[in-house]
Amino acid sequence: MKGWPGEPQMDYDVLVGEGNAADAMGKPIRNVIFDFGNVLIYWNPEAALLPRYDKETIDRFLDNDISGFYDANDRMDAGATTEEGIAWLRETHGDKWADMLRYYLDNFRDSLIGVVPGARVLINDLKAAGIGVWGLSNWEASLFHIAEEQCDIIQQLDGKLVSGFVKLRKPHKEIYERALQDFGIDAEGSVFVDDKAMNVVGANEAGIRGVRFSDPQKLRELLIANGVDIPAVQSVR
Numbered sequence: 001m002k003g004w005p006g007e008p009q010m011d012y013d014v015l016v017g018e019g020n021a022a023d024a025m026g027k028p029i030r031n032v033i034f035d036f037g038n039v040l041i042y043w044n045p046e047a048a049l050l051p052r053y054d055k056e057t058i059d060r061f062l063d064n065d066i067s068g069f070y071d072a073n074d075r076m077d078a079g080a081t082t083e084e085g086i087a088w089l090r091e092t093h094g095d096k097w098a099d100m101l102r103y104y105l106d107n108f109r110d111s112l113i114g115v116v117p118g119a120r121v122l123i124n125d126l127k128a129a130g131i132g133v134w135g136l137s138n139w140e141a142s143l144f145h146i147a148e149e150q151c152d153i154i155q156q157l158d159g160k161l162v163s164g165f166v167k168l169r170k171p172h173k174e175i176y177e178r179a180l181q182d183f184g185i186d187a188e189g190s191v192f193v194d195d196k197a198m199n200v201v202g203a204n205e206a207g208i209r210g211v212r213f214s215d216p217q218k219l220r221e222l223l224i225a226n227g228v229d230i231p232a233v234q235s236v237r
Helices: 019-024 045-049 055-061 069-077 082-093 095-106 119-128 141-150 152-156 173-183 197-205 216-225
Strands: 031-034 041-043 112-115 132-137 159-162 190-194 209-212
Touching (some): 019 197, 031 173, 045 095, 069 095, 119 152, 119 216, 132 173, 190 197, 197 209
Parallel strands (some): 132 159, 190 209
């Protein structure tokens, strides 16, 4: 299975407020909390692996059932060091995948391939409208400086919480509650944006509405439709 295990079915680019977040539906949006990878900045592990591995090997490595790659990422995102992540993979899945993980981590910089189109201006527009903009991301602590160096969009945020530093990770409820506390914001006035459905479910558990992200224009339209006063996408004829 390629990608993170345990992903539930969920539509993209719709506002989801279920369970503990149901009462927040219809409330004014005062804060938007963004995931980083594939929401603000593109993360593509294949890009880091291409110089040394063929397509078939990369596809097998990115199949969690074969290599355990995403399980290892979860462990590192939750506070394990890269060396601990490699050692765990070596013990559970063997040397070849552990060695490949080491290569990937040594060349992690190449997996970050740029800012998602529209993200920078959206953040600027939200800030101009008085909306708080925040970051909440799963990320291994020692690798996070690479994202900050390569993608200055992260510096535009009002604040951020990164899983590897606090040893909590999405989709567990505790990290969302920690983010609300650290940012000094409330759940009912916030919307969380992430490309993974499981993390939107986690946000709902903490009382935060969520959006499974795929399209920056659709996210802009969704926010406008829910009362956020930012410029709309223009159609010129």
